[in-house]
Amino acid sequence: MRLKFLWPGKTKGPELRALQEFYAARIGTLAPLDIIETREARGVNEKHPEKIREMEGQGLEKHLKGVYSICLLDQGKEMTSREFARFIRGRDEELGKPLAFVVGGFLGLADGIVEKADARLSLSRLTLPHELCRVVLLEQVYRALTIIRGRQYAK
Amino acid sequence: MRLKFLWPGKTKGPELRALQEFYAARIGTLAPLDIIETREARGVNEKHPEKIREMEGQGLEKHLKGVYSICLLDQGKEMTSREFARFIRGRDEELGKPLAFVVGGFLGLADGIVEKADARLSLSRLTLPHELCRVVLLEQVYRALTIIRGRQYAK
Numbered sequence: 001m002r003l004k005f006l007w008p009g010k011t012k013g014p015e016l017r018a019l020q021e022f023y024a025a026r027i028g029t030l031a032p033l034d035i036i037e038t039r040e041a042r043g044v045n046e047k048h049p050e051k052i053r054e055m056e057g058q059g060l061e062k063h064l065k066g067v068y069s070i071c072l073l074d075q076g077k078e079m080t081s082r083e084f085a086r087f088i089r090g091r092d093e094e095l096g097k098p099l100a101f102v103v104g105g106f107l108g109l110a111d112g113i114v115e116k117a118d119a120r121l122s123l124s125r126l127t128l129p130h131e132l133c134r135v136v137l138l139e140q141v142y143r144a145l146t147i148i149r150g151r152q153y154a155k
Numbered sequence: 156m157r158l159k160f161l162w163p164g165k166t167k168g169p170e171l172r173a174l175q176e177f178y179a180a181r182i183g184t185l186a187p188l189d190i191i192e193t194r195e196a197r198g199v200n201e202k203h204p205e206k207i208r209e210m211e212g213q214g215l216e217k218h219l220k221g222v223y224s225i226c227l228l229d230q231g232k233e234m235t236s237r238e239f240a241r242f243i244r245g246r247d248e249e250l251g252k253p254l255a256f257v258v259g260g261f262l263g264l265a266d267g268i269v270e271k272a273d274a275r276l277s278l279s280r281l282t283l284p285h286e287l288c289r290v291v292l293l294e295q296v297y298r299a300l301t302i303i304r305g306r307q308y309a310k
Contacts (some may be wrong), residue, residue, distance in 0.1 A: 022170075078280045127236040128294070134277075
C-alpha cells in the first residue's frame with residue numbers, strides 16, 4: 001500500500017505540526033507515505049474564496065494523476081475506524097494504485113478537485129480546523145494500518 | 156453559561172496538553188470554565204477494564220451533582236457545529252445549570268456514568284484517542300461560543 005497526503009501549505013501550528021510528524025512516522029513503520037504540502041494561495045483577498053480554492057486546486061491537481069483520490073469534506077461519507085480500515089484495504093487490493101488523501105486549506109477544496117475525486121470522506125459532522133483535520137486523518141490512517149496488519153496500536 | 160470539563164488523569168501528550176490549554180484559554184475569554192482532571196486508576200491490571208472504569212467513575216461522579224452532564228461516547232449523538240452551538244445554548248437557557256462535559260480515560264467511561272448522563276454526544280463515528288478527543292471537544296465548545304456570541308473565530 002502506497003499512501004499520499006496532499007494539502008496546500010505547511011501545517012503551521014507547532015503542536016499540530018509535531019503531531020502530524022508523529023503520526024506520519026508511525027504510519028511510515030507500516031507503509032510508505034509521502035506528505036506533499038503544495039503551494040498556498042498568498043496575497044489573494046479572502047473576499048475571493050473561490051479564487052483561493054482554485055489556485056490551490058491547481059497545485060493539488062498536479063499530484064493526482066494515477067492515484068485513487070480521497071477528498072476530505074464535512075459532507076463526505078462517515079465511517080467507523082473499522083469501516084475505514086476495510087475501505088482502504090479494499091481500494092488498495094482492488095486497484096493497486098497509491099491512495100491519495102486530499103485535505104483543503106483554510107477555505108476548503110476547489111469544486112473541481114471535489115468533483116473529480118474518487119471518494120469523499122468525512123471525519124466528523126463537526127467542522128474542524130483544517131490543520132486539526134490533517135492530524136485526525138493521519139491518526140486514523142495509522143489506526144487503520146494497525147487494524148489491517150493486526151498490530152498493536154502504539155500510543 | 157458555566158462550563159465544566161471532566162476527565163480522569165492529566166492530558167499527558169505535551170502537544171495535546173498545549174492545545175488543551177490553548178482552547179481552554181480561548182473559551183475563558185467567552186465563558187467561565189473549569190477543567191477538572193480527576194484521579195486515574197493506577198496499578199490496576201488492564202485485564203480488568205471494568206474495574207478501572209469503575210474506579211475512575213467514582214472520581215468523576217463527585218463532580219456531577221447539580222450539573223447537566225454530557226458524556227462523550229463513540230455511540231452518542233452526532234451533531235454539526237451549528238447544531239452543537241444550538242444544543243448548548245438551549246440547555247443553558249432552559250436549565251441554568253453548569254454544563255459538564257465528561258470524557259473517559261484510556262478505557263472509556265463506567266457504565267454507571269453513561270447511564271446517569273443527561274446527554275450522550277459523539278464527536279465522530281471514528282474512534283479517536285481519548286486525549287485527542289479532549290482537544291476536539293474544547294475546540295468545538297470554543298467554536299460554539301463564537302457562533303452563539305456572534306464573535307469572530309480566532310485562529
